Amino acid sequence: METIHIPTDQAARIIDDMMQKIMMKSFEPGAKLPSENALAEEYRVPRATVRNALTKLEERGYIYSKQGKGRYLKEESIQIELHLTGKISFTDKMKRLGYDLKTRNIYCEKISYDAKIYQLLQVKQGEDVYKIGRMRYIQNEPIALHNSFVSTARFPMVAEDGPHITSMFSYYRQHGYKEFDSHKTLLSTTFPTLYEQELLSCNSMVPLIIVESDCIDLNSKKVLEHTKILYRSDRFKYDITSV
Structure with a gap:
């Protein structure tokens, strides 16, 4: 040998x-x-x-x-090609690709004052901001955790509505916003906390891709939300081509 x-x-x-x-x-x-x-x-x-x-x-x-x-x-897992830019929701992207996407709302909680998020949302200290978390599943496998930060200044009933929201874009359309854009998209990586490991069914050494962006109403230019999404890096291929 x-x-x-x-x-x-x-x-x-x-x-x-x-x-x-x-x-x-x-x-x-x-x-x-x-x-x-x-x-x-x-x-x-x-x-x-x-x-x-x-x-x-x-x-x-x-x-x-x-x-x-x-x-x-391990058996070969799904590899989803995800376009990180564009003006359509994650739900619509997955539907266009033919995936059976399921979404579960897991929390709606008021956050403590965070200068960065408040500035991005263009709201003043003293106003309430809520974080709405949704788990995304494809083929019943957890693939992403979506966090949306929304202010009561823009959506006064978000505290009551938040626990039932599975699609933020659908919620915005109910309030008269029809077309959306993003101001800036930031990409970074991290390793999951114990809580995130449990949610995403992954080990501590599986990197997570963090995508942060702002959702803006295309007509009024109002900032509707700040989004922070955690993607399992082993479940996606990332398309960063401009469209």
Whole structure:
């Protein structure tokens, strides 16, 4: 058997090699991986080093364990092509792509004063701002958490209406706003908190893509909301082409 040289950080090199094999489809989705003993022999390292590498791959969401049976490569998951720009809602984007999207309202809560959000919404300190959270599911799998920040100055009944809203655009249309635009879109990344891991059914090492933007009424130029969306990075391909 050919000897594989593992430089300094042995576990990291095993991770890199196995990641390359996963990307190259050397393992079939759902396939059982070689045992810790077999991999320790292949890489000429202690079994503990292999276990450490496999644990990291599991934390990243590429493999999973079955007690007493071993580790397996996860089945191929949905990869949704998402256009991050444009003037239509997330719901409409998913419908146009043919996905069975479900939305669940999970909270409507008044936030403490936040200078940045208040400034973006063009409201004064002392006025109320509510955060409305909706979970997005495709094929019954949680894929995104949408947070919309809306002021009572613009929508006086949002505290009562908020717990029932699943589509913000539909809510705005009910109040006479028909066409929408976004002022600025910011993209960043983070790792999920424990609460977000539970909501999105992901591990701590699965990065989240954060998209922040403002929704503006196209005719009056009024800021209707500030939006902060957390997308599971392993479920989307992002199209940033201008349209």
